[in-house]
Amino acid sequence: MALISNRAGWASVSPALGWTLVFFVLPFAAMLAISFYPQDGSGFSLAAYTQFFASPSYYYALFNSLEVTGLVTAISILLAYPFAWILADVVPERWQRLALTLAVLPFWTSYVVRSYSWLLVLSENGLVNATLVKFGILSAPIQLANTRGATVIGFVHFFVMLLTLTIYANLKQLSPNYRKAAADLGAGPIRSFIHVVLPLTLPGIMVGAFLTFVLAIGDYITPQILGGNNELLMPQLIMMQIGRRGDFTSASALSIILMLVVTLAYLLCARWLKIERT
Amino acid sequence: MKDLVTIENLSRDFANTKALNDVSLAIKPGSYTVLLGPSGSGKTTLLSILGGFLQPSSGRVLINGADCTNVPPAKRPTATVFQDYALFPHMTVENNVGFGLRMRGVDSATRTARAEEMLTLVGLAQSAGKKPHQLSGGQRQRVALARALIVEPAVLLLDEPLGALDLKLRRQMQDELKAIQKRVGTAFIHVTHDQEEAMALADHVVVMNNGEIEDEGTPEKVYAQPASRFSATFMGESTIINNHAIRPEHITIVKSKGRLGSATVADIVYQGSYKRVLAKSDATQFIIRMPAETTLTVGETVQLDCASNHMIKLLR
C-alpha cells in the first residue's frame, strides 16, 4: 500500500522503539537478573524469592496490599456509581461539565500534597480530632492517622474521583433509547436501572475497578504518608529494601512478585470481559 | 365510532421555533395512520408526545377518553418501536420480548409462552435464544415489534421503523407490518418521510410540514385531491399552474393545440415501466409520465393537454 519504501517507516519508528528497548526492556531485564544474582557476588540464588514466601512480615505485606486494595476498590465503586449517575442523569445537561470539573478540581493539587492534606484532617491535632474534642464528644484525641483506615480513606478519596469520571463516560455513552424503551414497557427508574443500565455498564465498571486495583496496589505515597510504618504494604516494603539496606536484589524480587500479581489480575479481568461479550 | 386517540390543539415550542403549531387530530380504533413529512415537519415530535417522552407546551392528548397529557410512558396504553430498535443487547430475544410482561409482574412460565406466541406472529420463533447482535436488521425490527405488541397497547407508535433497511427488505417488511396490524387489530401510528411507504401502508395519511398538518385522509383521497401545494408535491409529484395541481399521469402529449399549451422537452428519465419527462414553458415546469416506448428528444417542442376534471384546485 505504501508507495515509498518502508525505510522511511523504519526510520520513523526506530527512535521510540530504541528508547523503549534501552530504557524499559533492558532495565526490566536487569532487574530480573539482579533478583537472581545477589550483589555479594554469590552467584545464582533464589533466596530473594524464597525469603518472601518464608518470612511472614514479607508475605503479609502482599496480603495487606490485596486486602486494602480490594477494600478501596469496592468502597470507591459503591460511592462513585451513584455520584456518576447523579452527574449524568439528574444534573441538567448544561451544568454537567461544570459539576464534573468541580469534582475533579481538588485533585489538581499534587498527589503528595493531597495525601498530606488528609493528615491535616486525621492526625492527632488535626481537624477531626480537634473538632470532636472541642465539642466534648471526645475527651482525648483518637488515633486516626497512621492506620489502615487512614490509608483507605486517602485512596478512596482519589479513586472515587477517577471512577466517577469513567462511570460517567460509560453512562453517557449508553443510548437514551434503552432507557426510553424500558420506561415505555413499564419499568420505573429503579427497575430500569437494575435490568438495563447496570448490566450494560458492568463492563465499564470492571475496567475502572481494574484500573483502581493496579494504581492502588503500586502506590507508595498514600500508604507511607497516611498508613505510616505500622502496617506495611508492598510498595513500602520494596522501598525499605532500597532505602535502609541498599538491597537491590530483594527489592527487585519483590517488584517482580508485585508485577506478577498485577498480571494475574489483568488476565482474570480480560477473561471476564471476554465472557461478558458473548 | 368513537375516537381512540384525540389530539387537541397540541403545540410544542423549541428554542425560537414551533416544532408543533396547534395540531389537532383524531385516530380511529384499528386504523393504520401514517404521519408523513420531511425532516423538521414535527411528525417525530408529535409521536414523542403521544408516547409520553415529550411534554407539549400546550394542548391535550386523550387516549380512550382519558387525558394522558401528563402521564409517563410506563403508565400510558401506548408502546413504541424506536428507530434504532433499542433492543437490550445483554438479553436474549425471548427476554427482550418478555420484558414488558415482567414489568407487569407476569410469572415466568406465562411470559415464555406469550413471548413464543409473539415471536411466531413475527416469524422468529427459532430465534428465541439468540442475542440481538446475532440478528440481521430486519430480524431485530421484528423483535422490537413483538416486544411492543406483547403488552397489548391501545396504540402502537412506530418511529421510522423501516429507515435502516434496504429497498427490497423494506417492501417486504411493509407487507408484513400491514398483515400484522390487520391480524392484531391494534391502531398503528407510523412516522415516515417516504411517501410510497405511506401510500402502501396507511388507511389514514396525515401530511405534515413545519409543525402543521397540511393534508389528511385516505391515500387515494390525498393523492387525487391534494389540499395544498405542499401536499401535491410531497405526496407524489404535480405540475402546478395557477393554484391548480395536475398529476403527471394526467398530462398527455397531443398533435393539435392542447389546453396546457406548448412546452420544450428539457429532460427524459427512463424508469423501467415508464418515462418521466420534464418539459418547460415560459411560466411552468411540467412533470409528465409517458409510456416507456415513447420516443421524444430533448429540445423538442410539444403540445400538452389534460382533462378539466384532472386540474385540482388547491386550498393553500
Added chain:
Amino acid sequence: MMLRLTSSIYAALIYGFIFLPVFVLVLFSFQASLFPIPPFNGPSLRWYAAVLADKRLVAGLGNSILLALSTSALATVLGFLSAWGFARFQLPKSGLMRGLITAPLTISYLIIGMGLLVFFNWIGIPKSLIAVGIGHVVINMPLCFAIIYSQMGDHQANIERAARDLGAPEWKVLSLITAPLLWPAIFASFFLSMTFSWDEFVISFLLTRFDTTLPVEIWNLLRAGLNPKTNAVGSLVFGVSILMAILFEVFAFRKRPA
C-alpha cells in the same frame, strides 16, 4: 421529588468529602501561628513568604518545570514519529512492536523506577535530573503514541495521498499536512505528559540525590511533620494548576478550527 432530594443530599456529601482536605490545606496555609491545625489564627502570608524564600523549594519548582517541558516535548515527538511510522507503513510484526511501545502503560511507576535504578547503577549513570528525565519519557511516550496513533485513520491517509499526488516530498507532507491535522492529538499528548511529569514522585525520588523535583522537595518537607509551609507550597501548586487549566480552556477555544 424524592429522587431529587436524596440525590442532592448524596451529591453534597460526596462533594464535601472531595473538597474537605483541600479546604483544610488552603485554609491553614494562611495560618499565622506555627502549626496548620485548629484553631485558625490568621490570615497571614508568612508561610507563602517562607516558601518563596526557600531556595530548595524554588529550585525544585524550576527543575520540575524544566523537566516537564523537555520530557513532554521529547515524548510527543517520539510518539508522533512512531505513530506515523506504524500508521502509514506496513511494517512486519507491527502489532508486536506497538504492544511493546505501549507496554509501560501497564507497569507501575514504582517498578519502572526500580528497573531504571538497577540499570543505571549497573551501567554507571549517576542519580540526576537527567536520569529522571529518561524515566519520564519512558512513562509518557506510550501515552503520546497511543493518543496520536488512534487519530491517524484512513481519512488522514487520503489527505496525505492527495498532497503526495500534488508533488509534495515526504518531509513536507509530514510537516505541512500531517502534523497540523493532528494538532489536537499532539496538543493533548503534550499537555497530558506535562501533567504526569510535573506531579510525578516515585521515579524522581528513586533517581535523584541533590537536585530534585518539586514533589520530592515537598516530600522532604513532610519529614518535619505538619508544617504550614507545606500547606503554602501545596496551595501555590493548586493555584497554578487552576490557572493553567483556565489558560488551556481559553487557548483551546481560540484554536478551534473554523
